[in-house]
Amino acid sequence: LTEVTRDLPWLVRLGDAVAYPVMAVLRKTMEAGAYTSLYLASSPEVSGMGGKYFVHCEPAPMSPAAKRADDARQLWELSELLCKAEY
Numbered sequence: 001l002t003e004v005t006r007d008l009p010w011l012v013r014l015g016d017a018v019a020y021p022v023m024a025v026l027r028k029t030m031e032a033g034a035y036t037s038l039y040l041a042s043s044p045e046v047s048g049m050g051g052k053y054f055v056h057c058e059p060a061p062m063s064p065a066a067k068r069a070d071d072a073r074q075l076w077e078l079s080e081l082l083c084k085a086e087y
Contacts, residue, residue: 005016016023039057040046046054053062065071080086 005013008016036054036057040054049059052059053066054060
């Protein structure tokens with residue numbers, strides 16, 4: 001498991017530690033968490049299927065929030081600003 005909570009406030013980390021026995025069963029390993037991303041980056045089966053949302057290596061419906069063009073543009077611009085890069 002990862003230390004994804006390591007930089008969160010102490011109260012959140014405490015809650016994570018208390019819930020760990022239950023959450024350890026529900027959380028994915030790092031390998032399992034990366035599997036869909038690696039599949040999408042390397043599999044010829046999904047070549048040309050950009051712009052879709054995948055869950056467990058299968059296309060899945062996107063939420064309405066994920067389809068808002070204005071939000072996407074704002075996120076892109078903020079990402080460029082934070083990364084000091086323009087694309």
